[in-house]
Amino acid sequence: MKILYFAWVREKTGISKEDITLPDDVGTALDLIGWLSQRGGGYADAFSNVDSVRVAINQEYANHDRPVTDTDEIAFFPPVTGG
């Protein structure tokens, strides 16, 4: 699974993208956030307020309870501020 981080989520995790093998017990985007947070450090910080983190699955906005699979591209980022 490819994971991308943007803006302050990227700054806190300290990484803009990574490839992981999806653990068996991770079913949803929220599960993935929990699993990433367990790594501690910047990850725990980035996801400490889960409501302020938006999720995209395969480049489409997705709710936190959406299922994720090992072939997905997942992105985590703050609310957008373009325009």
Added chain:
Amino acid sequence: MKILYFAWVREKTGISKEDITLPDDVGTALDLIGWLSQRGGGYADAFSNVDSVRVAINQEYANHDRPVTDTDEIAFFPPVTGG
């Protein structure tokens, strides 16, 4: 008094501007319309539907019942269609 005509009011009166001496019994813009209409021909035609004729007195929109004086600049025209 200077009188100006625009658009189809001008076409019907056949004249774009004229100077007249304001008759004593003309008190308002509507009186003036009545007086001009009495000339007959194109004037009667131009003012046959008085509601479709707008009035400006000294380059400001004015209601038909507004008083007019001999030193005023009066204009008659259809509803505007600029922009």
Added chain:
Amino acid sequence: MIKVQLEDFDIGAEIEALRAGDTGIGGICSFVGTVRDMSEDATVSTMTLEHYTGMTEKALAEIEAEANERWTLSGSTVIHRYGELHPGDNIVLVVTASAHRQAAFEACSFLMDWLKTKAPFWKLESGDKGPNWVEAKSSDDDATARWR
């Protein structure tokens, strides 16, 4: 800034002139009205714009002042042409600049609505059905009424 003119205008140049050097601006809205090749059920080959010299300038200045009273603008430009125009030609340009986008959008839309119902211009269209004075639209009155 208002202008009533026979000549065409350069939209890009007018936008640049209005914003030049002002880094407090966050958004610039512009609207250009152009001559269409069709009007109701007739083709249009020529549109002739008549106006009331003197009153036009006063009316445009009043409309612009009103917009600047209602919204906090960094600047505004209103240019209205008169004379003989053809399909695709520019008729009118409104540009508004503000720190905030909503003010720029609203003031620009307001200015166009008011120009349609307050500025002393009249359009004579000529095409396959002969000359025709464009009639005022009640939809334009309704649009202006939104701002009361």
Added chain:
Amino acid sequence: MIKVQLEDFDIGAEIEALRAGDTGIGGICSFVGTVRDMSEDATVSTMTLEHYTGMTEKALAEIEAEANERWTLSGSTVIHRYGELHPGDNIVLVVTASAHRQAAFEACSFLMDWLKTKAPFWKLESGDKGPNWVEAKSSDDDATARWR
């Protein structure tokens, strides 16, 4: 037409390109968002725009398609820059052309509101108070909610 680019754009040229040769157009609305020198209580010397390559293009195409579904447009242009910008620089351009002015205005305003809340861009401001990620505004959510 949508573009996501590092380079600046030419507003006048984009407007001309969109309208070129189409005499069915009655009005062209444009909006340019620019970098302000102030943000809340801090000065801004640099604004860096980060975006999600791939998703950005998809989101912009969807937003543009949605506008064209809601309004009858002759054409539309959306250009959004990324990278390092400075006060006065252009950030985003939306141009809409239509037979009718209200459609052009509304579609342009709609596109800007949606860009603010849907396009995956993030602004990092630097100035007298150090770097700061711009926070999403609830007023932008409200503006977008108007169109539901």
